[in-house]
Amino acid sequence: MIDISLTRVYELIIILYAFSVLLYFTDFLIHNRKVRTAAFWLLSIVWLLQTIFLLAKMIETGRFPILTIFEGLYFYSWVLISLSLLIYRLFRVEFIAFFTNVIGFFIMSLHTFTPIQATSSIEAEKLVSELLVIHITMAILSYGAFSISFVLSSLYLIQYNLLKKKKWGKRLLRIEDLSKLDSLSFVLNVIGIPLLLLSLLLGLIWANIKIPDFYWYDTKVIGSFLVLIFYSVYMYVRVKKEIYGKSIAIWNVALFLLVLINFFLFGSLSNFHFWDS
Structure with a gap:
């Protein structure tokens, strides 16, 4: 039941992520400040949710959760969002969030919908x-x-x-x-x-x-x-x-x-x- 609930939350993150990328793409085409602002805040919410789950996973496992491809893809996606938001805020590079998070969305989708999360977790625990x-x-x-x-x-x-x-x-x-x-x-x-x-x-x-x-x-x-x-x-x-x-x-x-x-x-x-x- 818990695994199913987590999957639903991951799917919610994917939906928010998709809307953010879509809004960034719309802004790329028509240059609309309100659309860009909405995309930024949606992406910030995605980052916040990812960060909360990353910290929760650390507390649950007692380690940094990157030892399986399931965990690694999640962390990779989190790194991409973090860097894109940071660079945008510091340097105001337009379109950095859109292009970066096309990659990040693909990575997060693999994490959520590829059934590989349990294949190597036991071995990972042994070799940690x-x-x-x-x-x-x-x-x-x-x-x-x-x-x-x-x-x-x-x-x-x-x-x-x-x-x-x-x-x-x-x-x-x-x-x-x-x-x-x-x-x-x-x-x-x-x-x-x-x-x-x-x-x-x-x-x-x-x-x-x-x-x-x-x-x-x-x-x-x-x-x-x-x-x-x-x-x-x-x-x-x-x-x-x-x-x-x-x-x-x-x-x-x-x-x-x-x-x-x-x-x-x-x-x-x-x-x-x-x-x-």
């Missing part, structure tokens, strides 16, 4: 440790930073296209200038790369201690290091070669696709990442 919790938390935070960076680069490409075609209008004025979008995208990758590096190092240490049949050539391990290497190359090109603008934005968009492939596909093929299976 502070090291593992830190590893997963830092990995998801890095994915959150990469996600927002991807959204900013996408906005950069949209703005660049509008400027190139000389499509002057309210939408052009509402999207931030290219240099700000480029700088914020870069800063988020600067945050995400060391978080991912530290997460991988902690994960390898934990795996060597806890998993007797650990393989370095596991698909998730290889995929994660590929993500780190390609983002590091991005950083080298951005800083040392001083390549800016459209080309680096396209590269950043492509890198995020690699993040998604690693998160979903490589995780499902992993031999020991029960969190993703």
Whole structure:
């Protein structure tokens, strides 16, 4: 009965989330302040409900709830909403909430409607440790930073296209200038790369201690290091070669696709990442 009630609450969150994204999309098309304000407050309510359930889950389990894919998807969605609201309030980047929460809505929908929440919880409880919790938390935070960076680069490409075609209008004025979008995208990758590096190092240490049949050539391990290497190359090109603008934005968009492939596909093929299976 409790599980059914929780499912209904999750469905309510999804409905509110959907209305928020729909209102943000409407604002994107017609530029209406009242619609944008309503979307913001709906998203804030979603964030509040998610935060309450996250804290309740922590109290119930006595740990940080990220050890299964069910929990991980929930935390990932919460991170995306938190970052989008924070960046919007601090930097007033128009459309950041809309584009980011299209991703967040997809993640939350997977969490709510995919029947996988109980498949690995028992094993997760057996293998729980502070090291593992830190590893997963830092990995998801890095994915959150990469996600927002991807959204900013996408906005950069949209703005660049509008400027190139000389499509002057309210939408052009509402999207931030290219240099700000480029700088914020870069800063988020600067945050995400060391978080991912530290997460991988902690994960390898934990795996060597806890998993007797650990393989370095596991698909998730290889995929994660590929993500780190390609983002590091991005950083080298951005800083040392001083390549800016459209080309680096396209590269950043492509890198995020690699993040998604690693998160979903490589995780499902992993031999020991029960969190993703």
